[in-house]
Amino acid sequence: MRSCLVVDDSKVIRKVARRILDELSFDTNEAVDGQDALDQCKINMPDVVLLDWNMPVMSGIDFLRALRALSGVNQPKVVFCTTENDMAHIRTAMEAGADEYIMKPFDREIIESKFSQVGLI
């Protein structure tokens, strides 16, 4: 079973995402901000991170840069999932090492489509 870390400060979004990921047979964990996610990744690296942008403590983009700077780990796929929906943000995310990008609101079809894009489904 593949594992996914859902990083979002909204409990509701985490719940919605978890339900979809359950259906897609992912083993899902949750983190409430970038720092929490980074701490979890250092202990237990997931196959994919579903990542919000704007969060307290550490933003998604800062998390991504810190994650990609870790050496000697199995780098996971990172799929942004954010309300930031302009080309400038998308470009910044891709340059920082994101694999795919979801603009909220999302649904099961979009998650499925994007996860298959990066070879996880």
Next chain:
Amino acid sequence: MKPEDFEFMRDLLKRKSGLVVNPDKVYLLESRLTPLARSHGLESLDQLIDKVRTSRDAKLVDEVTDAMTTNESFFFRDNTPFDILKKHVLPFLNKNRDSKKLRIWCAAASSGQEPYSIAMILKEQSHLWNGWDIEIHATDISNKIIDKAREARYSQFEVQRGLPIQMMMKYFRQESDGWFLNEDIKSMVKFEYMNLLEPFKNKGPFDIVFCRNVLIYFDQPTKTEVLGRVSNVISNDGSLFLGAAETVLGISDHFKPVKGQRGIYVPSAMDATAYGGV
């Protein structure tokens, strides 16, 4: 809905567009045609049906068939057919067409995602196609959906279904009212109204025909008839792509599946190994 109204509509739709509406789909007639009735200032679907029956107004009949079409589509739908196109079909044609002419037809193109996906693939391989004369014809029975396809404006939801983010960044621009496909891809595709039940207006031969997710709405004799006419406009070494839930088996002798590849069919006399078949 009165049984005689249902029968009248069922026969009309079958005759005009090939659409088969079974009695368990009465709700589809109601949910899709009630808004049309309203837009004509009528109070109910019954009144609309009366109007269709008595006026025999061709434009109104078109609007009815149009409203009953299912136009769902997305970019690179099912992925595999587009991979086969990219890896096998296009390279083969590139080697075997001394004329440097490539003709593609999308026979039920809906809102354009399918022909535009093909255009993006060709653009990605542009090193292979320098100096080629490439035509992508896209047709559909719904005038409304053709207008949308020509506009090539997609919602945030639509650009996220099937389209890899790199492709979106490369070929779309964002404006306040949606995501617009760039002119260089858009201009590769020509859209036209065409009903698959009527004699084909476009002349073959085509090297590639996409006829995906439309035969499923037809009954068996109609499928056979349409595929028979498709076979007349496809070149001897051309290919036919059908939807994931469609096949030629038991329906048409003109085509055979390419063993080992999903969704692609070739003229029965052709050597299918050309397209990666085993």
